[in-house]
Amino acid sequence: DIQMTQSPSSVSASVGDRVTITCRASQGISSSLVWYQQKSGKAPKLLIYAASSLQSGVPSRFSGSGSGTDFTLTITSLQPEDFATYYCQQGGSFPLTFGGGTRVEIK
């Protein structure tokens, strides 16, 4: 199985800050990497697929990059509504696996 490791597990940031979250796969997954946002008590929401493609309706301050084993999610100019938990997921082979999540908290 492919293990997905996210870091950091939590980050404190202020409105307007740039935040970067990393996700590492235990083996190469090409660009088969997906990012989700989950707000407290809500279902997750698809943000980015294929490592760097923005889902329709997602603000352009979100961006993704990487391929192979190392990936990043970047939020430029953090907004109040961005405080949430973010998960990466490999979608290249079964079993599908998620990272442990990164909680973005208000500083």
Add this chain to the structure above:
Amino acid sequence: EVQLVESGGGLVQPGGSLRLSCAASGFTFSDHYMDWVRQAPGKGLEWVGHIRRKPEGYTTDYAASVKGRFFISRDDSENSLYLQMNSLKTEDTAVYYCTRTSWRSAVCFEDWGQGTLVSVSS
């Protein structure tokens, strides 16, 4: 608008069974892969299982943690997805989400239901 509405959750004793349902609308259900994803209280996301479409023979894949105990099925005529859960364990306690799944250079969960809570306890 895509809507996924899960039902069937509740309290069940260890060793018991439960069947979850997911009613889908707003898209052509038969054209899509579907999945179940769960989240234990205060924990991260865990993929449970996947079901393909009729052209792929409705084949399924499961996480090792549920394989042989959980079974996914679908009824394209009713736009419904099901999760039959048998031999339930306390560690199966979680919110279970139904997802509309797409292939976009990766298997991704494009839409999610609101979730249904399954509690396994004596």
